[in-house]
Amino acid sequence: MQTGENDQAMRKILDMTRLISIVLLLLHFYVVCYGAFVDWHLVSGISDRLLGNIVKTGLLSSFLQPKLMALAFLVIALTGVRGKKDEKQTVRVALLYLVVGVFFFLASYFLLLVPAKDTVVALLYMGTTGLGFLLILSGGTMLSRIIRDRLQGDIFNRDQETFPQEERLLENEFSVNLPAKYILKRRERPSWINFINLFRALLVLGSPGSGKSYFVIRHVITQHIRKGFAMFVYDFKMPDLAVIAYNTWLTYKHRYKVVPAFFSINFDDLARSNRCNPLDPSGMLDLTDAVESARTILLGLNREWIRRQGDFFVESPINFLTAIIWYLRRYKDGEFCTLPHVIELMQVDYDSLFTVLSTQKEIDVLINPFISAYKRDAVEQLEGQIASAKITMARIASPQLYYVLSGNEFTLDINNPDAPKIVCMGNNPQKIQIYGAVLSLFTNRLLKIINQKNKLKCSLVFDEFPTLTTDIIPTIATGRSNLIATTLGIQDASQLRKDYGREQADVIMNIVGNMAVGQVSGDTAKFVSEKIGRIMQDRESLSINSNDTSVSRSKQLEAAVPASRISALSSGEFVGMVADNPDCKIELKAFHCEIVNDHAALKKEIDGYVPLPEVRKISPAIVERNYLQIRQDIRDMIELEMERLLSDPALVHLVIKKS
Structure with a gap:
């Protein structure tokens, strides 16, 4: 933990180290420029004797030794410096100061070789070396002030x-x-x-x-x-x-x-498309399958109904379509249980449609509301219930879709x-x-x-x-x-x-x-x-x-x-x-x-x-013939059923005729 005493002691140590560096540099100047100091009358017997004792220690035995020691003590002093942080300081400027300072500090030796008076050479040498020393000191201080983010x-x-x-x-x-x-x-x-x-x-x-x-x-x-x-x-x-x-x-x-x-399955390229019946009778095991199929197709054609599930005018068309699908599933064990046949059966007039549907007891609960509305002449209600389903399903009544959906070349398992x-x-x-x-x-x-x-x-x-x-x-x-x-x-x-x-x-x-x-x-x-x-x-x-x-x-x-x-x-x-x-x-x-x-x-x-390979050769005539055949299948089915009901006294009561 840092305390005020620790910081103060550290500052004293750094100041002393810096002072030692300066003293070593001054001693170096005194020895190297001794002649100039003599001319300036800055020598004395006491200083000479002190200098002699220092020389005996070997500290000043070579030219570079005192300079390098002074530089070393300066580096030690700068290592512990904590300058005030400044976000404007950059490493580039600090390094420039340091490089230039080291250059002046060491290259000043060559000034001693200049042929001039001792005093002039001494001033040049000491000035250049001192400038290098100060630049090194400034550069090191700048480094300590840089914010290292x-x-x-x-x-x-x-x-x-x-x-x-x-x-x-x-x-x-x-x-x-x-x-x-x-x-x-x-x-x-x-x-x-x-x-x-x-x-x-x-x-x-x-x-x-x-x-x-x-x-x-x-x-x-x-x-x-x-x-x-x-x-x-x-x-x-x-x-x-x-x-x-x-x-x-x-x-x-x-x-x-x-x-x-x-x-x-490709509705746009019938030649490369297989045919598949999504309402395959083998997969329609009970009435719930018909309900799910009806809900899926109607919600897919009317996306806004997804958020309105449970509304009367949403559930009614679903029930109506469910009844159609399940009737075709039960009729002759699903011979005409395809989506195209469902669409065509929905277009039959109400008298014949309700009569045929009423023969299938499993869907009584689904079609009774529609039959009741029809018998009561509640035309607006009936159209509101049924027309939305008929209009919606009519969107997919195209020969191309009929062709793909009426075949059964593969099952979905x-x-x-x-x-x-x-x-x-x-x-x-x-x-x-x-x-x-x-x-x-x-x-x-x-x-x-x-x-x-x-x-x-x-x-x-x-x-x-x-x-x-x-x-x-x-x-x-x-x-x-x-x-x-x-x-x-x-x-x-x-x-x-x-x-x-x-x-x-x-x-x-x-x-x-x-x-x-x-x-x-x-x-x-x-x-x-x-x-x-x-x-x-x-x-x-x-x-x-x-x-x-x-x-x-x-x-x-x-x-x-x-x-x-x-x-x-x-x-x-x-x-x-x-x-x-x-x-x-x-x-x-x-x-x-x-x-x-x-x-x-x-x-x-x-x-x-x-x-993708061609599945078959296809022509518009084949597609149109399939479309017409589906419509004919429904007409034949209605005629046969109506004829069967009218010819059987036990069933004639099922025939619905609007009074």
Whole structure:
């Protein structure tokens, strides 16, 4: 502990050391310039005898020895100097003083060789040496007054916001491993992002251009196919990810125990699209399946209904569509249970429609309110209940959609061990609302079918997930035990809240175990920063007043990656967290690094990709014929049912005719 007595004693010691240095220099001047002192009459017998005794000690035995000793004592004196701190002082100026001072102090020897009077040479020598001594003294004092703030050159605090990250490659049969590099204490170090447990879901966040697909999602696809996963890929910009999945499947399909089949759904290119019925009767086991399907398709076509669930004019169309779907599921064991047939059946006149629906007792509770309103001539109420469903469903009544949705070339049980599949479904940014609703129906049916025990490990990849209205929460929460790995690509949490509502969006954001975040801003950046946590950082504070300047240092817990840093990430730079396993603990879960892609190798690989194959030759006539056939199927079904009811006295009472 420092006290006033200690400081005073230290100052006395430093003053004495400085005085010894000056005395040694004066003795050196007296010996070297003795002739000049004689001319100036500054010598005496006493001084000569004292000088003789000093010479006998060997202190003045050589020319340089006393000068160097004087310089050494001066350096010792300067070492303990504590000058008043000055933020204007710089190292460059102090070093300039020191270098020039040492030069004058040592080079003054050559002035003794000047052919001139002894007094002139002595004055030049002593003046130059003294000037050098004073410059050294001033330079050393300046050094002690410099404020050594090591953070002055790091105005963005980048050095303090670095932390150790996982540098081991931790790989297992389910993992996705991304090579990366990060900065630790101004040094670049290699690292690995080890997603060893993607069954706890992976959330990939980032604004457009941040590198979600190129740096993360494409590697999830390629590495999981390489490790034998069944896969579903939702490709927002078809066929970007589908081509990657297809070519990876071509390369590694021999590694599967049972070679998976590859299927794709593309509403814009029917020649390269397979046909699939999302309302496949084999997957519609009870009425709740019809309810979920109806809710999914209507909420997908009317996004604002998501936040109004429970309202009368939202639930009524859902019940009406449910009744239509379940009736077709029960009619001839689902012969016409397809979405196109559902749409066409909804357009039938009320007399025939309600008559046909009333023959199915399981949906009585659903259709009775509509039939009652119809019989009471409550036309406005009935139209309010039904018209919104009919108008909404009419948006997807196109021959192209009818063609894809009315076939049944594959089922959605992609993780069936006996018949695994890799399925890619594509959207179109120009037709998001229409295609998104249909694809939401596909994904909801798929999620329910695959989330079962004793199935093959499978990977679900959703690019631009908010463009779907899929209830992914049960799959994330319960699919882990069924080996379902889920990857969600999202631009921003606000996008998710806009389409799903705040509560559901918050649940999705909080239950995922793995997170990789590119450039995001606002509340999303704050959320990610808080999730990554805090680290201990050094802090310096300066206090400058008229008497003294003090520098205090401390350690504080601060955000490892502040929100401002996340909002300024470059493309390919990601922050986030990984989840571990009980048998493979990861202490360093957080990361802030740049993912390393071999761009040349990837470009070569992409250039070698083959396009998706043509499934069939297709013509507009075939598509139109299918469209007309579906409409004819419904007309025939209505005619047959009405004829059956009218010809049977026991059933004729079911025929509804508005009085």
